Structure formats: structure tokens, C-alpha cells
Amino acid sequence: MQKRNIFLSGLLAFTMASCATIEDSNMDSQSMNAHGKLPASARTLDMFKPGSEVCYDREVMGETFVVDAHNHFRPFGGAAKSMDEINSYLLDTGVLFVNVFGIGQSLPVDSTCEYYLDCIGTPARPSMKNDFVNASNYLDSDPEGTVMTMSMTFPDLANPENVAAQIAVMDEEFPGMFKWMGEVNLVKQALFGNHHSAAPQSAIADWSEFMTILRDRDIPISIHSDLGSDDQPMKYAYLMDEVLRLYPDNKIVWVHMGLSKELPSINPDTHITKMQDYLDRYPNLMLDITWRVIFDNYFQEPDMRAKYAAFFEYNSDRILPGTDFVASHKKTYEVYKNEVLANSDIFKDLSNTAFRNIALGQNYFDIAGMDYTAPDVCK
Numbered sequence: 001m002q003k004r005n006i007f008l009s010g011l012l013a014f015t016m017a018s019c020a021t022i023e024d025s026n027m028d029s030q031s032m033n034a035h036g037k038l039p040a041s042a043r044t045l046d047m048f049k050p051g052s053e054v055c056y057d058r059e060v061m062g063e064t065f066v067v068d069a070h071n072h073f074r075p076f077g078g079a080a081k082s083m084d085e086i087n088s089y090l091l092d093t094g095v096l097f098v099n100v101f102g103i104g105q106s107l108p109v110d111s112t113c114e115y116y117l118d119c120i121g122t123p124a125r126p127s128m129k130n131d132f133v134n135a136s137n138y139l140d141s142d143p144e145g146t147v148m149t150m151s152m153t154f155p156d157l158a159n160p161e162n163v164a165a166q167i168a169v170m171d172e173e174f175p176g177m178f179k180w181m182g183e184v185n186l187v188k189q190a191l192f193g194n195h196h197s198a199a200p201q202s203a204i205a206d207w208s209e210f211m212t213i214l215r216d217r218d219i220p221i222s223i224h225s226d227l228g229s230d231d232q233p234m235k236y237a238y239l240m241d242e243v244l245r246l247y248p249d250n251k252i253v254w255v256h257m258g259l260s261k262e263l264p265s266i267n268p269d270t271h272i273t274k275m276q277d278y279l280d281r282y283p284n285l286m287l288d289i290t291w292r293v294i295f296d297n298y299f300q301e302p303d304m305r306a307k308y309a310a311f312f313e314y315n316s317d318r319i320l321p322g323t324d325f326v327a328s329h330k331k332t333y334e335v336y337k338n339e340v341l342a343n344s345d346i347f348k349d350l351s352n353t354a355f356r357n358i359a360l361g362q363n364y365f366d367i368a369g370m371d372y373t374a375p376d377v378c379k
């Protein structure tokens with residue numbers, strides 16, 4: 001409790017020096033190193049192997065994250081990018097570790113739609129297809145230079161009775177390959193036009209069989225659960241309350257900190273206080289701070305940015321970075337690069353310790369149980 005009071009008063013006192021409104025173009029130049037390029041080639045997997053003595057120079061090697069803990073390798077519908085092409089995007093931006101998500105709700109194969117908001121009324125449903133495709137592509141392309149963590153995206157959280165059996169199918173077809181679950185949707189208001197609705201609270205108790213499997217295997221689960229909308233900011237908070245109450249020992253990642261396009265202007269003090277309360281009560285909870293929408297609405301305006309930077313600093317071992325990229329065939333390298341830059345921008349304001357934990361991946365290695373270590377930042 002005392003720690004928390006120090007934090008809250010620290011929030012008030014916290015001021016930042018460099019938080020101008022940022023356009024993509026000048027954000028590029030701010031994130032480039034002295035040579036004017038994204039310093040991707042300065043980063044190698046060897047630097048992250050235990051025992052490596054190389055220190056990380058933020059000025060030379062850049063302040064963008066090396067971990068993308070939220071990347072959808074499958075689009076909602078239509079053609080996807082090849083895994084080789086995505087891997088080249090990762091290497092060119094210096095992202096060395098990535099979670100390979102499918103997509104929580106995909107459009108029917110006979111639909112011509114590629115994005116759910118373009119085809120309101122078409123059902124978007126969870127499916128095992130995209131996880132099979134990701135695993136097969138991974139085996140076929142055997143990407144080099146990066147570490148990819150396969151993730152199970154198929155669970156239907158409103159109808160969880162088949163999830164354990166589906167995990168058994170993945171075990172049979174791709175033994176040992178899937179080490180993460182998510183992004184799965186508990187409530188995603190953006191999909192309400194596509195036959196998705198908030199999962200009933202009563203269904204959460206029925207997750208126990210698959211949550212036990214995840215716990216036994218030490219597999220994290222990334223859950224999309226909107227807090228609410230601007231007119232009712234905490235409308236759906238009861239759903240994550242129930243998840244955390246029932247499964248406090250699972251490694252749960254709350255994506256986007258509950259924020260969304262439908263909640264672009266919650267009071268940051270209200271939001272931060274709410275998130276701090278969850279973090280204090282549930283030590284296994286982590287927050288995913290990905291998505292361009294969050295950067296645009298919360299991490300640009302200097303006062304708000306300072307509050308969130310202080311919040312991340314205080315909880316620097318509880319935060320995961322990434323893009324929330326969706327690998328539709330229409331996207332280019334420029335799109336991915338700009339998402340890396342936007343989603344990394346606030347890390348410029350963090351101390352070396354917090355930068356190492358979040359951007360250099362120590363939190364990710366810890367939660368995923370990986371045999372990598374973030375390098376120390378050079379003094």
C-alpha cells in the first residue's frame with residue numbers, strides 16, 4: 001500500500017521533457033540512430049543469449065522494442081502475407097522475438113471481405129484453421145534470425161466446452177509447438193456487427209479444464225477484453241474481474257490494457273488507477289500495451305503520456321510491447337515499420353531498467369520461460 005501511494009504521488013510530480021505531437025515522418029527521424037537508419041542490423045540473437053557480455057546502447061542501437069508480443073500472422077479474411085515476408089519485416093526493424101497469433105475471429109472462407117468492419121453482418125468466428133496454417137507455414141519456411149512463438153488462437157471463450165479437446169488435436173498434429181494462447185476475445189465491441197457479443201460471465205467458470213492445461217504447461221494467455229466505451233468506460237470490467245478471480249494462478253495478459261477504438265478518451269487517472277489495482281491484486285497479470293490506437297489516443301498528449309510513462313516505469317516488470325499488426329496482403333513493410341515506431345515511441349521516456357524489462361524483452365522471456373536474457377543497457 002505504501003509503495004502504491006509513493007507511485008500515485010510520483011505520478012503527479014512526473015514531468016517529461018520530450019513529448020511533442022508526433023507525425024510518422026518526424027517520428028521516423030527521432031527513432032533512427034545517428035546513421036539515419038533503423039538500427040536493425042545492430043541487434044542479433046547472440047546478444048540475448050545467456051552469458052553474452054555485450055551491453056545495449058540505446059543511442060546507437062535504437063529505442064524500438066525487440067519483442068513483438070502481439071502480431072497476427074493471419075488476416076480476418078482474404079490473402080495473408082507469407083511468413084518469409086513477415087520475417088523480413090521483423091529482421092529489417094530489429095524485432096527478434098515475436099508471438100505468432102492467428103486471428104481470434106475469422107471471416108468465412110467464401111466471404112469476399114478482408115476486414116470485419118467492411119462487412120457488417122458477416123459472422124466472424126473463432127477457428128482452428130489459422131493456427132494450423134501458421135504452424136505449417138513455420139515448418140515449411142523455417143525462418144532464420146528471429147524466434148517465433150506459436151500461439152493458439154482458436155478458443156471460443158463463450159463456448160469453451162471443446163477447447164481442451166482442440167488442444168489435444170494441436171498436440172497430436174504439432175506436438176510441443178504451441179507455447180502461447182491468444183489473442184482470444186472475451187469482449188470486443190468492434191466485432192459486435194459480426195455476430196460477436198460479450199461472452200457470458202457464466203461461461204468463464206467453464207474454462208477451468210483448459211486453464212488447468214495452460215497452468216500445468218506454464219502457457220500464457222492473451223485476452224482481449226474491452227473495459228467499455230466512452231459513455232460507459234467500465235461497462236465490461238466485470239468480465240476480467242471474473243477471469244482474474246477464478247484463475248489468479250494463470251499467466252494472463254490483458255491486451256491493450258482494456259482500451260479500444262470505442263474507449264478513446266477515458267480519464268487516464270481513472271484508467272491507470274483501475275489497472276494498478278488489478279496489478280496489485282493479481283501478481284500473475286501482465287498488460288499488453290500494443291496497438292496504434294492506444295498510442296494515438298493516450299501516448300502523445302504530453303500530460304497523458306507522462307502519466308502512462310510513470311505507470312510503466314513503476315510496473316516495468318508487468319508490461320509487454322508489440323504492434324498488433326495484422327498481416328493482410330495489402331500491408332507493406334512501411335506499415336509494419338510505422339507500427340513498430342509508433343508503439344515503441346513512449347519507451348524513449350523510460351529509465352534503462354524499465355527499457356530493458358519492456359523493450360529489450362526481459363518480461364517476455366520471463367513470462368514465456370525462454371532461455372534468453374535481455375542485455376544490460378550501456379552506462
Ligand SMILES: [Zn+2]
Nearest residue numbers: 070072183324
Ligand atoms: Zn490483436
